[in-house]
Amino acid sequence: MAATNTSLIHRRGLMLVLSSPSGAGKTTIARGLLERDAGITMSVSVTTRPMRPGEAEGLDYYFIDQQRFDHMADTGDLLEHARVFGNCYGTPRVAVEDALGAGRDVLFAIDWQGAQQLAQNARDDLVSVFVLPPSVGELERRLRGRGQDSEEVIANRMAKASNEISHWPEYDYVIVNSDVNESIAAVEAILHAERLRRRRQVGLPEFVRSIQDTL
Numbered sequence: 716m717a718a719t720n721t722s723l724i725h726r727r728g729l730m731l732v733l734s735s736p737s738g739a740g741k742t743t744i745a746r747g748l749l750e751r752d753a754g755i756t757m758s759v760s761v762t763t764r765p766m767r768p769g770e771a772e773g774l775d776y777y778f779i780d781q782q783r784f785d786h787m788a789d790t791g792d793l794l795e796h797a798r799v800f801g802n803c804y805g806t807p808r809v810a811v812e813d814a815l816g817a818g819r820d821v822l823f824a825i826d827w828q829g830a831q832q833l834a835q836n837a838r839d840d841l842v843s844v845f846v847l848p849p850s851v852g853e854l855e856r857r858l859r860g861r862g863q864d865s866e867e868v869i870a871n872r873m874a875k876a877s878n879e880i881s882h883w884p885e886y887d888y889v890i891v892n893s894d895v896n897e898s899i900a901a902v903e904a905i906l907h908a909e910r911l912r913r914r915r916q917v918g919l920p921e922f923v924r925s926i927q928d929t930l
C-alpha cells in the first residue's frame with residue numbers, strides 16, 4: 716500500500732486574545748501559557764503609560780511617547796490600537812504578521828476595543844477568551860496585591876471594570892480565574908482544540924485525497 720504524506724498539512728497561525736478587567740489575571744495566565752507552550756509567542760504592545768516597577772522595556776511593553784504612538788497609528792504600523800485608562804495602547808503589526816506567516820500562534824493581552832478591531836480585520840484567525848474574576852472583592856484584592864499602582868490608579872481601574880466586563884458576550888470562551896493553574900490549563904485546552912480546526916489545517920483536502928487514492 717502507498718504511504719500517505721502528512722507533510723501536506725500545514726497550520727495557519729492563530730491569534731489568541733485574552734481580555735479581562737484589570738487585575739483579573741490575564742497577564743499571569745498569559746505568562747503561564749507561554750511557559751508551557753513553545754508554539755505561541757506574545758505580542759508585545761506599545762504604550763504611552765509609564766513603566767511600572769518590575770516591568771521591562773520590550774518584555775512587558777515598548778514604552779513610547781505620544782508623538783511616536785501617533786506616528787505609528789497614522790502610518791498603519793499598528794494592527795489595532797485604543798485608549799485605555801487615559802493612556803494609548805497598540806499592537807505593532809510587523810511582529811504579528813511575521814509570526815503568523817511563520818506558522819506560529821500569537822498571544823495578546825488586550826482590551827475589548829482591540830479584540831473588536833482584530834475581529835473586524837481577521838475573524839477567522841481570531842480566538843478570544845474573556846477572563847472574569849471570581850468576585851469584585853477578589854478583583855480589588857488582586858489589584859492591591861499586585862502592589863504596583865497608586866490608590867488613584869486602583870480606584871480608576873475598579874471604576875472601569877464594569878464596562879470591560881460588559882463585553883463578555885462578544886468572546887468565544889469565558890473562564891472564571893479562581894485557581895490560576897486551572898485557568899492556564901483551560902486556556903491551553905482551548906489553544907489545543909482551536910489548532911485542530913479544519914480551516915486552520917492548510918493542505919488537509921490534499922492529504923485526505925492522498926489517503927483516498929490509496930484505499
Ligand SMILES: Nc1nc2c(ncn2[C@@H]2O[C@H](COP(=O)(O)OP(=O)(O)O)[C@@H](O)[C@H]2O)c(=O)[nH]1
Nearest residue numbers: 737738760796797799804805806824825826829
Ligand atoms: N487595545 C489594546 N489594549 C491593550 C493593549 N495592551 C494592553 N492593553 C489593555 O490595556 C489595559 C491596561 O493595561 P495595563 O496598563 O498593562 O494594566 P493591567 O492590564 O491592569 O496590567 C488592559 O485592559 C490591557 O489588556 C493593546 O496593544 N491594545
Ligand SMILES: Nc1ncnc2c1ncn2[C@@H]1O[C@H](COP(=O)(O)OP(=O)(O)O)[C@@H](O)[C@H]1O
Nearest residue numbers: 737738739740741742743857861892893894895
Ligand atoms: N487565580 C489567581 N488567584 C490569585 N491571585 C491571582 C490569580 N491570578 C492572578 N493573580 C494575581 O492577581 C494580580 C493581578 O494579576 P495580573 O495577571 O497582573 O492581572 P491583569 O493582567 O488582568 O491586570 C497579580 O498579583 C497576580 O499574581
